[in-house]
Amino acid sequence: xxxxxxxxxTLRRAAGSLGVLDWIRVGVLAAGLLFVATGLxxxxxxxxxxxxxxxxxxxxFSVIVLxxxxxxxGVFDAIAQRxxxxxxGNYAAxxxxxxxxASLTTIFLxxxxxxxxLTPVMLALAARARIATxxxxxxxxxxxxxxxxxxxxxxxTNLLAADRVALETRAFAARMWLPQLAVLAVTxxxxxxxxxxxxxxxxxxxDPPAPAPVRDRVLFSATGVACLxxxxxxxxxxxxxxxxxxxxxxxxxxxxxxxxxxDRSALRPSLIPWQLMVFVTGLFLxxxxxxxxxxxxxxxxxxxxxxxxxxxxxxxxxxxxxSNVLNNLPAYVAGExxxxxxxxxxxxxxxxxxxxxxVITPWGSLATLLWFEWCRRWDVRVPMRKFVLTxxxxxxxxxxxxxxxxxxxx
Numbered sequence: 001x002x003x004x005x006x007x008x009x010t011l012r013r014a015a016g017s018l019g020v021l022d023w024i025r026v027g028v029l030a031a032g033l034l035f036v037a038t039g040l041x042x043x044x045x046x047x048x049x050x051x052x053x054x055x056x057x058x059x060x061f062s063v064i065v066l067x068x069x070x071x072x073x074g075v076f077d078a079i080a081q082r083x084x085x086x087x088x089g090n091y092a093a094x095x096x097x098x099x100x101x102a103s104l105t106t107i108f109l110x111x112x113x114x115x116x117x118l119t120p121v122m123l124a125l126a127a128r129a130r131i132a133t134x135x136x137x138x139x140x141x142x143x144x145x146x147x148x149x150x151x152x153x154x155x156x157t158n159l160l161a162a163d164r165v166a167l168e169t170r171a172f173a174a175r176m177w178l179p180q181l182a183v184l185a186v187t188x189x190x191x192x193x194x195x196x197x198x199x200x201x202x203x204x205x206x207d208p209p210a211p212a213p214v215r216d217r218v219l220f221s222a223t224g225v226a227c228l229x230x231x232x233x234x235x236x237x238x239x240x241x242x243x244x245x246x247x248x249x250x251x252x253x254x255x256x257x258x259x260x261x262x263d264r265s266a267l268r269p270s271l272i273p274w275q276l277m278v279f280v281t282g283l284f285l286x287x288x289x290x291x292x293x294x295x296x297x298x299x300x301x302x303x304x305x306x307x308x309x310x311x312x313x314x315x316x317x318x319x320x321x322x323s324n325v326l327n328n329l330p331a332y333v334a335g336e337x338x339x340x341x342x343x344x345x346x347x348x349x350x351x352x353x354x355x356x357x358x359v360i361t362p363w364g365s366l367a368t369l370l371w372f373e374w375c376r377r378w379d380v381r382v383p384m385r386k387f388v389l390t391x392x393x394x395x396x397x398x399x400x401x402x403x404x405x406x407x408x409x410x
Contacts, residue, residue, distance in 0.1 A: 025279040032285025041289040049284045056159050057277055058245035060110070062252040063153075063230070064273040067113040069255040070227055072266050073219040074212075076117060080125045081211045089205040095196050098122070098136060099188055102143035107150050108231050112276065114144040115367035119374040128209035133380050135195040141359070141371040142391075146187045146398055148355050149180040153234055153244055156280065157332040161351045164336060165344050169234060175348060175409055182405035183356050183398045190397070194390045222258035226251040279366065280329070287333045299338035303350065307342070309407055312349035315339065316399045319350045320357020324395075328354040328365045345410065349403050356398040359391040 035041040070076065083101060087094035102122075106114045122136040148155040152162040152172055162172045198204065214220045230251035234244075259266045287295070302318040304311055315335065322331035332354040339347045358364025362372050375382055 022275055025275050025282065027282075028286060029278045029282030032282040032289070035285060035289040041285060041292070045288055045292075046285055049288050050281065052160075052163075053280060053284050055242045055245045056156055057280060059153070059159070059248050060112070060156065060276060060280070061273060062245065062248035063110050064113060064116065064276070065271050066223075066226060066230065066248060066252040066255050067109055067117050068271050069252075069259055069266065070223040071117045071121070072259070072263075073216065073223040073255075074214050075220060075224050075227070076121045077124070077212065078214065078220070080121045081128075081209060084125055084129050084206075085208045085211065087206075087208065089208060091196065091198075091204075091206065094206070095135075095139075095192065098139050099143065099184075099191070102140055103147040103184060106144055106147040107154050108234065109227070110153060111144040111148040111155050111365070111367045112370065114140060114147075115370040115374075118144075119371050120378070123374070123378045123380065125209070129206045131206045133378070134382070135191075137371070137375060137380055137382070138195045138390075139191055141368055142187050142191060142394060143184075144367040144371065145359050145365055146183045146356050146394070147180070149176045149183065149352065149402065151176075151234060155355055157329065157351055157354055159244070160332065160336065161347060164341060165347055175344075175406070178405040178409050179348075179352060179402035182401040183352075186398045186401050187394060190390065190394050194386075194393075216262055219258055219262050223255045226254040226258075229254065276366065283327075283330050283333070287330045291334065291337055295334050296337055299334045303335050303338045303346075305338065305340055305343065305346070307340075307346055311343070312345050312403050312407060313400070315346045315350040316353035316357070316403045319353025320395050320399050321353075323354050323358035324361045324364045327363055328358040331358075345406065348406055352402045352406065353399055356402055357395045359394050359398075360388055361391075362387075 032041075036043060036046045079101060083097040084094065087097055102114055102118060105118050119137065119140050122140050123133055126133040126136045148158065150173055152158045152167075152169055158172070162168070167175065230247055233247035233251075256267065299318075302322065303315045306314070319328075319331055319335050322335070325331075332350065335350045335354070336347065339350060341347075358368060361368075363369055372382070
């Protein structure tokens with residue numbers, strides 16, 4: 001019989017398994033709890049802040065569990081292999097297919113899903129097809145950020161913004177479809193110029209990999225149906241944080257039920273995205289505290305409160321800049337408090353800046369942090385100078401194009 005480990009030994013082993021990013025996330029939550037305990041953040045304010053994000057945390061938890069099980073069932077791998085086959089060895093065709101895959105995953109299943117699940121799929125595809133990994137990797141991380149404008153579900157910041165300006169899913173998409181198309185066009189042009197063209201990728205053609213068999217057809221079908229149900233719920237008019245959380249939970253429950261019957265070994269604790277939950281909860285305690293001690297005034301100075309075109313561009317570039325200094329989530333939350341609720345264009349421009357802009361620094365968004373972690377695990381070398389410089393070009397041109405398009409949808 002195996003000996004039972006003492007509690008302190010268990011804690012020591014658990015602590016030893018945490019990476020640097022994990023400790024940062026835990027530290028953010030610990031700081032937030034300390035602020036509440038010491039009274040720097042009043043308990044009522046803390047409850048209000050956590051109450052605002054509770055439905056969003058349910059959504060994030062459920063959609064990531066859904067996506068993890070969908071990947072486990074082989075759905076993403078099958079799509080990637082079919083993409084490579086459909087490209088028929090042509091890089092331009094593969095480029096368009098990868099852009100479509102990454103964009104649709106981000107739009108309907110959240111940017112963190114793209115970073116967490118699509119990155120390893122794309123890297124595996126590169127290995128199987130014996131092609132350069134960097135073009136596929138950069139396509140994933142750039143589109144995880146820039147393709148996250150269209151729907152409230154695409155990004156946590158979108159859910160917050162949609163709630164602030166009282167826009168349901170269709171109304172939100174009606175304002176953001178043109179900005180989304182504009183930034184996708186910019187992203188595609190820059191991806192091709194910086195990473196995909198012949199001089200950058202190094203080959204004229206690639207060999208499509210042989211398709212791998214589906215391990216379990218029942219799980220493959222069940223998780224595919226669960227994803228389609230979730231997408232149908234979004235398109236059918238689900239729009240509030242509570243409704244999105246319920247829709248994602250139902251879809252995740254379908255996937256969990258299928259695995260409970262067919263493969264219980266996949267239902268492991270690592271499915272729970274505790275790092276994301278801890279980080280987001282901590283941020284929503286830390287940022288309100290900082291707002292009470294001068295952050296509000298600083299954000300008003302940066303963002304301003306002008307509702308005209310100049311105010312929109314100012315908000316976008318302030319949000320983009322602060323996102324790359326701190327992180328896009330606290331940048332949006334802090335900026336939101338500086339923008340009057342009546343200035344819809346300015347608030348949506350701030351959203352554009354915090355979604356499209358954080359592509360310069362590795363910590364600009366959680367999706368970018370997760371992407372770097374996957375690249376490290378796969379031994380993918382990311383030239384930091386090129387990453388920063390090309391990201392800066394994308395941030396400037398992408399924000400400018402998106403805000404300009406937003407002003408056309410008034």
